Amino acid sequence: MTASLSAPTSRAAWLERWLSQLPEPSGPLAAVQQRGRQALSQLPVPSSRVEEWRFTDLALLQDLPLTQAAGTSATAAASSDAVGLCLQLDGSTDPLAGVALPAGVQLLSESELAQGLGHTLAATGCHDHWPVELNHASAGRVLALRVSSRCKLRLELHSSVSTGLLPLRVLLVLEEKAELELCQKLEAHGSGLTSLVLEAHLARGARLDHGLVASGCSDAALLAHLAIEQEPESHVALTSVTAGWGLARLEPRLVQVDGQATSTLRGLQLVGGRQIADTHSHVLFAGPEGQLDQLHKAVAAGQGRSVFNGAVQVPRAAQRTNAAQLSRNLLLSDRARIDTKPELEIVADDVKCAHGATVSSLQTDELFYLQSRGIDAEQASGLLKRAFCEEVLRDLPAVARRWCPIEQWQLEDA
Amino acid sequence: MIRPDAPVLLEIRDLHARVEDKEILKGVNLTIRAGEVHAVMGRNGSGKSTLSKVLAGHPAYTVTGGSVHYRGENLLDLDPEKRARIGVFLGFQYPVEIPGVSNLEFLRVATNARRTEQGHEELDTFAFEDLVRERLKVVQMDPAFLDRSVNEGFSGGEKKRNEILQMALLEPLVAILDETDSGLDIDALRIVAAGVNQLATAENATLLITHYQRLLDAITPDYVHVMAAGRILRTGGKELALELEERGYDWVDQELAALAGEVA
Numbered sequence: 001m002t003a004s005l006s007a008p009t010s011r012a013a014w015l016e017r018w019l020s021q022l023p024e025p026s027g028p029l030a031a032v033q034q035r036g037r038q039a040l041s042q043l044p045v046p047s048s049r050v051e052e053w054r055f056t057d058l059a060l061l062q063d064l065p066l067t068q069a070a071g072t073s074a075t076a077a078a079s080s081d082a083v084g085l086c087l088q089l090d091g092s093t094d095p096l097a098g099v100a101l102p103a104g105v106q107l108l109s110e111s112e113l114a115q116g117l118g119h120t121l122a123a124t125g126c127h128d129h130w131p132v133e134l135n136h137a138s139a140g141r142v143l144a145l146r147v148s149s150r151c152k153l154r155l156e157l158h159s160s161v162s163t164g165l166l167p168l169r170v171l172l173v174l175e176e177k178a179e180l181e182l183c184q185k186l187e188a189h190g191s192g193l194t195s196l197v198l199e200a201h202l203a204r205g206a207r208l209d210h211g212l213v214a215s216g217c218s219d220a221a222l223l224a225h226l227a228i229e230q231e232p233e234s235h236v237a238l239t240s241v242t243a244g245w246g247l248a249r250l251e252p253r254l255v256q257v258d259g260q261a262t263s264t265l266r267g268l269q270l271v272g273g274r275q276i277a278d279t280h281s282h283v284l285f286a287g288p289e290g291q292l293d294q295l296h297k298a299v300a301a302g303q304g305r306s307v308f309n310g311a312v313q314v315p316r317a318a319q320r321t322n323a324a325q326l327s328r329n330l331l332l333s334d335r336a337r338i339d340t341k342p343e344l345e346i347v348a349d350d351v352k353c354a355h356g357a358t359v360s361s362l363q364t365d366e367l368f369y370l371q372s373r374g375i376d377a378e379q380a381s382g383l384l385k386r387a388f389c390e391e392v393l394r395d396l397p398a399v400a401r402r403w404c405p406i407e408q409w410q411l412e413d414a
Numbered sequence: 415m416i417r418p419d420a421p422v423l424l425e426i427r428d429l430h431a432r433v434e435d436k437e438i439l440k441g442v443n444l445t446i447r448a449g450e451v452h453a454v455m456g457r458n459g460s461g462k463s464t465l466s467k468v469l470a471g472h473p474a475y476t477v478t479g480g481s482v483h484y485r486g487e488n489l490l491d492l493d494p495e496k497r498a499r500i501g502v503f504l505g506f507q508y509p510v511e512i513p514g515v516s517n518l519e520f521l522r523v524a525t526n527a528r529r530t531e532q533g534h535e536e537l538d539t540f541a542f543e544d545l546v547r548e549r550l551k552v553v554q555m556d557p558a559f560l561d562r563s564v565n566e567g568f569s570g571g572e573k574k575r576n577e578i579l580q581m582a583l584l585e586p587l588v589a590i591l592d593e594t595d596s597g598l599d600i601d602a603l604r605i606v607a608a609g610v611n612q613l614a615t616a617e618n619a620t621l622l623i624t625h626y627q628r629l630l631d632a633i634t635p636d637y638v639h640v641m642a643a644g645r646i647l648r649t650g651g652k653e654l655a656l657e658l659e660e661r662g663y664d665w666v667d668q669e670l671a672a673l674a675g676e677v678a
Contacts, residue, residue: 373524374531391513
């Protein structure tokens with residue numbers, strides 16, 4: 001992928017064109033669309049000249065069809081029962097049409113939406129973030145739900161696009177001690193861009209278990225922002241899996257507003273061919289006694305490129321923070337590339353912050369052990385690759401785990 | 415059990431091998447017939463473990479001369495997996511931990527690879543569970559180990575029992591057990607040895623590689639070979655092991671020095 005770089009100050013012609021072809025702002029997000037377009041017309045397209053985007057130049061988006069996807073194929077019928085909701089998000093139709101909401105779940109009102117939308121994005125430092133503004137500029141719908149205090153909900157969100165732009169916007173508010181298991185599936189089957197901006201606000205003692213499985217194809221791009229705000233005693237477990245995208249940029253951004261919360265991040269990204277997968281995570285402890293347990297894994301084959309940047313901010317207020325971050329990478333080819341970097345900013349003095357990174361190829365001794373039991377080399381390396389991925393996959397909620405046919409994800413060797 | 419008319423399973427002739435630039439095996443000769451139990455003893459660095467790895471086909475070792483035939487077939491031409499499928503088994507001195515690969519799945523895939531080679535049908539999950547539960551008894555192993563990752567977090571004794579369990583499932587014709595006694599306490603040694611004895615038949619053969627006599631108290635060898643400087647220096651019956659235990663290995667050095675003198 002060769003990118004034609006625009007100078008940081010000049011606006012890209014393709015983006016100008018795209019902006020000019022957007023329909024007039026309308027609907028509940030009209031004001032947001034207006035602001036997003038305004039921002040995009042001023043912000044430079046992220047390019048490798050900017051540190052944050054050093055390895056992932058978005059100029060290549062210009063080669064993708066970015067007119068809004070017309071029809072998406074349903075991968076599961078919308079349904080609901082006493083504790084669960086299964087919805088299709090296609091960016092244009094109402095995902096809740098004809099669906100009865102279970103007890104304890106409400107749609108946010110217009111005024112609540114006006115107040116809540118963008119709050120967590122701001123709290124997690126997404127101001128003027130280009131991919132977020134792209135979503136703002138184009139998303140016409142938002143799924144905005146509140147889970148009532150002490151209620152439990154299972155929510156499945158399905159999105160599948162064949163070609164074009166699919167902007168998805170989700171806002172979730174979890175009241176005190178509410179529990180949400182969110183399984184989200186993103187699929188792309190052709191050339192285009194999936195843009196996801198999800199905000200979640202967890203009140204005291206709330207719990208979010210989010211499994212995100214995104215499987216794309218080589219001419220599809222994914223830009224996903226997961227902004228999560230945690231009050232004390234809340235728990236977040238976010239497990240993400242991306243595979244097959246020509247370009248995937250995932251930005252989980254968490255803030256523990258008063259510390260004393262628990263965050264568990266698990267990430268797995270698979271690249272082959274000439275694919276790029278880039279995870280930039282950001283965790284801010286704005287109060288004391290917060291906990292983070294983060295494991296990010298990548299498998300890079302062919303000429304694939306995997307990028308991980310794990311930012312953890314521990315300011316003076318965040319005493320007795322306990323954070324651990326580990327990046328483990330499997331390099332399957334001489335021409336694949338792994339870039340991994342912890343980015344710890346620690347000001348508080350009474351904290352535990354561990355981090356580590358490993359990059360390795362398949363272990364000769366492990367391969368030989370399997371071969372010495374009659375398992376052929378190809379099957380042995382398949383078993384080892386699956387084993388490497390399993391450490392993340394096993395933390396997905398059961399429904400999302402079934403969406404990962406890891407046996408079918410072909411990881412080409414060099 | 416020595417039967418001169420029993421078929422030859424393994425025939426090693428003047429085997430030379432090196433790892434990186436270092437020559438380790440310098441002309442090993444050994445013939446193993448069905449029904450026999452052989453023990454190879456010797457000091458650290460004498461080439462015992464190298465011999466076992468070369469026979470199993472470890473990629474780090476290069477054969478530089480000589481031949482190995484298994485039931486008439488040139489073993490050195492075959493990939494490690496093929497050697498295993500046709501009935502050559504290596505029990506590892508240090509069994510490898512493989513996090514994330516379930517022990518049960520590993521055992522099933524391995525067993526089916528061997529069965530396919532033998533012209534038997536593959537076992538499905540249920541049939542295999544029945545088989546493995548029966549074979550677990552050979553090494554008195556807790557079925558809970560099946561649900562764990564291969565060797566992950568196993569104690570030294572549990573790893574060795576897992577090796578013998580694999581042997582019980584694969585039913586090799588030549589089992590090479592590389593220091594299977596190392597890291598075992600008395601009870602575990604007794605269990606492992608009983609397992610090996612139970613699996614020995616008139617049709618198969620065992621090659622034990624060990625430092626110590628104590629394994630040979632539990633598994634009686636038909637032949638004991640003393641290895642030094644990459645060769646088999648002397649071959650005898652089980653009394654040779656007792657002699658080694660009594661006299662240590664110093665006499666080996668003297669014999670080697672004498673040999674060197676003759677050559678000079």
